[in-house]
Amino acid sequence: GENVEQHPSTLSVQEGDSAVIKCTYSDSASNYFPWYKQELGKGPQLIIDIRSNVGEKKDQRIAVTLNKTAKHFSLHITETQPEDSAVYFCAAGRGSAGNMLTFGGGTRLMVKP
Amino acid sequence: DGGITQSPKYLFRKEGQNVTLSCEQNLNHDAMYWYRQDPGQGLRLIYYSQIVNDFQKGDIAEGYSVSREKKESFPLTVTSAQKNPTAFYLCASGVGVRETQYFGPGTRLLVL
8 A cells, every 4th residue: 555754754944934845655647646735633734735747836825746656746845934833744645435535743833033 | 703712712531431523514525534643743644534424444443433425424433442532623624626624723632
């Protein structure tokens, strides 16, 4: 089955700096890669996603890049703000497997004011 | 107001007791999922359902049971066979073909 590894497990940045979180996946058939943000005590919220026919997608301060050959994808947050502090999860999935998602272990991002 | 609701927010289980967590969605999604999250960990799939009256086991189904009698509802029962039930339980629903999953606010289960 699919295996998703996420790094780093914790990340501390200064407000205004950029943050990058990286994930690798094992199943070359995976074609859908969402990113979720989870605040303390709440459910994960989808923040951006990318499909395998696209190499990069951007939404304001966040962007995701995908390298299918190397089987890795990354989340980029620019101009970080204290409210970006949360746990971020990447996931990989493919529709033919019943819309299953395999999640990475999460990254705790701390943005220091 | 569309979305996914989970209740209760906190649930306490006594030794040998079965407890049921509620998950309701009004997004008209076909697929629904239950995940377990332990402190500092990722999400692990317990059960999922692609359609009414049908569901499949996920990676950690032992000690849990589900039903899907209505499209909008997917309750999870934590049975007495689950020896380590303390965790944060998350329900999600999906738009089917496009694989996107949306999560509810979660239920925290604690053992007395």
